[in-house]
Amino acid sequence: xxxxxxxxVVGGGFGGLAxxxxxxxxxxxxxxIDRQNHHLFQPLLYQVAMAGLAPSEIAAPIRSVVRKQANIxxxxxxxxxxxxxxxxxxxxxxxxPLHYDYLVxxxxxxTHYFGxxxxxxxxxxxxxxxxxVEIRRRVLLAFETAEREPDPEKRAQLLSFVVIGGGPTGVExxxxxxELSRFALGRDFRVxxxxxxxxxLIEAGPRVLAGFDPALSxxxxxxLAELGVHxxxxxxxxxxxxxxxxxxxxxxxxxxxxVWAAGVASSPLIAALNVNVDRQGRAMVDSDCSxxxxxxAFVIGDAACFVDKRGNTLPGVSPTAMQxxxxxxxxxxxxxxxxxxxxxxxxxYVDKGSMATIGRSRAIAQVQDLHxxxxxxxxxxxxxxxxxxxxxxxxxxVLFDWAWSYLTYRRGARLITGGRLHAGPPVSQAPGxxxxxxxxxxxxxxxxxxxx
Amino acid sequence: xxxxxxxxVVGGGFGGLAxxxxxxxxxxxxxxIDRQNHHLFQPLLYQVAMAGLAPSEIAAPIRSVVRKQANIxxxxxxxxxxxxxxxxxxxxxxxxPLHYDYLVxxxxxxTHYFGxxxxxxxxxxxxxxxxxVEIRRRVLLAFETAEREPDPEKRAQLLSFVVIGGGPTGVExxxxxxELSRFALGRDFRVxxxxxxxxxLIEAGPRVLAGFDPALSxxxxxxLAELGVHxxxxxxxxxxxxxxxxxxxxxxxxxxxxVWAAGVASSPLIAALNVNVDRQGRAMVDSDCSxxxxxxAFVIGDAACFVDKRGNTLPGVSPTAMQxxxxxxxxxxxxxxxxxxxxxxxxxYVDKGSMATIGRSRAIAQVQDLHxxxxxxxxxxxxxxxxxxxxxxxxxxVLFDWAWSYLTYRRGARLITGGRLHAGPPVSQAPGxxxxxxxxxxxxxxxxxxxx
Numbered sequence: 028x029x030x031x032x033x034x035x036v037v038g039g040g041f042g043g044l045a046x047x048x049x050x051x052x053x054x055x056x057x058x059x060i061d062r063q064n065h066h067l068f069q070p071l072l073y074q075v076a077m078a079g080l081a082p083s084e085i086a087a088p089i090r091s092v093v094r095k096q097a098n099i100x101x102x103x104x105x106x107x108x109x110x111x112x113x114x115x116x117x118x119x120x121x122x123x124p125l126h127y128d129y130l131v132x133x134x135x136x137x138t139h140y141f142g143x144x145x146x147x148x149x150x151x152x153x154x155x156x157x158x159x160v161e162i163r164r165r166v167l168l169a170f171e172t173a174e175r176e177p178d179p180e181k182r183a184q185l186l187s188f189v190v191i192g193g194g195p196t197g198v199e200x201x202x203x204x205x206e207l208s209r210f211a212l213g214r215d216f217r218v219x220x221x222x223x224x225x226x227x228l229i230e231a232g233p234r235v236l237a238g239f240d241p242a243l244s245x246x247x248x249x250x251l252a253e254l255g256v257h258x259x260x261x262x263x264x265x266x267x268x269x270x271x272x273x274x275x276x277x278x279x280x281x282x283x284x285x286v287w288a289a290g291v292a293s294s295p296l297i298a299a300l301n302v303n304v305d306r307q308g309r310a311m312v313d314s315d316c317s318x319x320x321x322x323x324a325f326v327i328g329d330a331a332c333f334v335d336k337r338g339n340t341l342p343g344v345s346p347t348a349m350q351x352x353x354x355x356x357x358x359x360x361x362x363x364x365x366x367x368x369x370x371x372x373x374x375x376y377v378d379k380g381s382m383a384t385i386g387r388s389r390a391i392a393q394v395q396d397l398h399x400x401x402x403x404x405x406x407x408x409x410x411x412x413x414x415x416x417x418x419x420x421x422x423x424x425v426l427f428d429w430a431w432s433y434l435t436y437r438r439g440a441r442l443i444t445g446g447r448l449h450a451g452p453p454v455s456q457a458p459g460x461x462x463x464x465x466x467x468x469x470x471x472x473x474x475x476x477x478x479x
Numbered sequence: 480x481x482x483x484x485x486x487x488v489v490g491g492g493f494g495g496l497a498x499x500x501x502x503x504x505x506x507x508x509x510x511x512i513d514r515q516n517h518h519l520f521q522p523l524l525y526q527v528a529m530a531g532l533a534p535s536e537i538a539a540p541i542r543s544v545v546r547k548q549a550n551i552x553x554x555x556x557x558x559x560x561x562x563x564x565x566x567x568x569x570x571x572x573x574x575x576p577l578h579y580d581y582l583v584x585x586x587x588x589x590t591h592y593f594g595x596x597x598x599x600x601x602x603x604x605x606x607x608x609x610x611x612v613e614i615r616r617r618v619l620l621a622f623e624t625a626e627r628e629p630d631p632e633k634r635a636q637l638l639s640f641v642v643i644g645g646g647p648t649g650v651e652x653x654x655x656x657x658e659l660s661r662f663a664l665g666r667d668f669r670v671x672x673x674x675x676x677x678x679x680l681i682e683a684g685p686r687v688l689a690g691f692d693p694a695l696s697x698x699x700x701x702x703l704a705e706l707g708v709h710x711x712x713x714x715x716x717x718x719x720x721x722x723x724x725x726x727x728x729x730x731x732x733x734x735x736x737x738v739w740a741a742g743v744a745s746s747p748l749i750a751a752l753n754v755n756v757d758r759q760g761r762a763m764v765d766s767d768c769s770x771x772x773x774x775x776a777f778v779i780g781d782a783a784c785f786v787d788k789r790g791n792t793l794p795g796v797s798p799t800a801m802q803x804x805x806x807x808x809x810x811x812x813x814x815x816x817x818x819x820x821x822x823x824x825x826x827x828y829v830d831k832g833s834m835a836t837i838g839r840s841r842a843i844a845q846v847q848d849l850h851x852x853x854x855x856x857x858x859x860x861x862x863x864x865x866x867x868x869x870x871x872x873x874x875x876x877v878l879f880d881w882a883w884s885y886l887t888y889r890r891g892a893r894l895i896t897g898g899r900l901h902a903g904p905p906v907s908q909a910p911g912x913x914x915x916x917x918x919x920x921x922x923x924x925x926x927x928x929x930x931x
Contacts, residue, residue: 064893065894081534084533088667094666094667103620103624156894215540215543424876427876441535442535
């Protein structure tokens, strides 16, 4: 076994998994380590938060995904240290450090509060299954508490929702909350009425979905308005409490339920490497995705800052991560066991377009010069997302669930679990909840928020 | 509105829900209060614990179930006090006490440790979605931890599972763990092997499934043995720690994962009523399911001890609860607005038979004199359980999931959520986890365990 090259892949998101799978025929032993046992289809995570899908419909055990690949070993563990000089990766629960010949770092991004970590308690982010279940709990409990509340003013406060950050995630969440409150409140509740509900989407930049063409941003705002979402751009957050958001202007937006979709930063693993990083903490990588001076150590996906020939930074979306993963796998395959390996050619990103969904049958999509909005864009969005869902079973289940929701407006996964019966944030919270370092897609398409 | 009778139903399990629905045409206003927002199909809860089904596949929001019924209001809240003299029900989060003309108490049962509440930390029971997700987490983490463990002896300890209690729940859980470890370990794991896994089912009484015919109990033991489950009867538990079970004989059964399926007791709401109760804390009810001296206050389902004409106590299973619920609804319907109400006829339980499943294509069933075991019994079990699952959508989804698991042996819901990466019980635990007072079915078909 000693002559086989050892590849350690950190992170089982889109990038890490794509790399590991593309190495199936290479003469290497792969160890894939992740602190979750499941690969998460993050683009649909907001659907779990909004009770449209069950967690298991958008997540698959990493072991199952790679079960047929003989040269891979999956470890559940949290990487605690990477020694670039010694070529070792340490992890917890304590095991012998992993030695590598090639290292592929794909730890993803985490929610970032711009130095205001105390906001997390009141405005959870959306990066992991646990985050999504927590947001689902809060939204559903807000409805339930409003149903018990005789005072219309308090009811309005309970039924007010603020989403911070106008990137794809923020737009999706705001649209989905509006739909959920309109239909669920209209049918299942007796006291709380849809007309009492209010959804506000705030964005620090001049427009939402800044990564898209300005005309599409405008169409998205119109579609959000149809659902009853109020969009406020150029709006900076200065404080967040259990009962609302304070703006830089001094205005207070009263709301018991707040979702943070404004900021992401790279995994803390990158900061610990002592390499050059960009403003978001992503590692600056060479044209072959490797760290400068460490041609055997690659960083891919949301944790990497890749600047292309035209000086653009690649967006932190799943296609970037997957393309990088497959590229790195090819580089490694070409080199192992090859006494005269070819020179590495630079990674080339192929932009296949981007899309954002706004609600049931509403979306925008942009593929090169083709711009779509409305129902057609939504169909395209649906097709792409179901197609890319890992695993045949999940695809069918999700399709079934969606067809069902579409026809009936019912939400199948409307469960409140975890015990508390009060709306709003818990009094105390376990440390670290919601700061998951794993995951692939971030709302990096131009999402901005109050820089303080 | 004052002339309409007020009915308060406590608990949205099988009994409470059946009663509320059967009152749809009665001239009453119903308030159904539950501390969970969902009705739980408890007979399939073990499938969630064993990663076969997702929580939302066996639970439905109570509001959705009764959405079309105009005379019902659903409240999410925990009942804190019942004043039988004043006819009021108080609940939290604080609201005005509910006044009732008729009270239907259906709070269900909870896990009971025979005075050893400290065992809960090491051997969780299986009564709520949160319980099931916790057991799922422990079982899956045991596999993951074993995969990282180089020492075969420690691996064997990690892959040893003890299920305490040989009633239907214990048998189902033990069979499902054995199946899960055989197939999941055989396919997805590289280091941990199925041959290292051991599942032990212990029962204090002389045989498992004591509610069934002795010949069927024996067949169940044979079917369990085929799956690799060792059954030990006449075995009394004296202590439980993080690493095993100590028996009364002094023997120590080493296992890191322990499930408690041995004892249930009635909800604490019943104890607070100051009425006559049986050994399990269930309220002794009259032949019309009402509390002696309180003809307007009924107790149904697992919280009631109903002794029939032949002196038998009715079993704590969902058919009992549903039949009681519908019976009480008829009594109330006959009386409201009727100046000369008919005398109440006694509740008559119709035994439709009972069944227990042991694993994929293994079960036993007993309907009057008809005794089945093996594949045919399993088909009958499957048909009955899917048929009774609340909600068309869930039925289809579950059928789909099962067909998929059956054909592929894969488990769709194999997610570890909640953050910790160590196997075994958490170091500290929120108080009250696993002591849910809600739910309908208990393993009361003759389940016994160490009485101390």
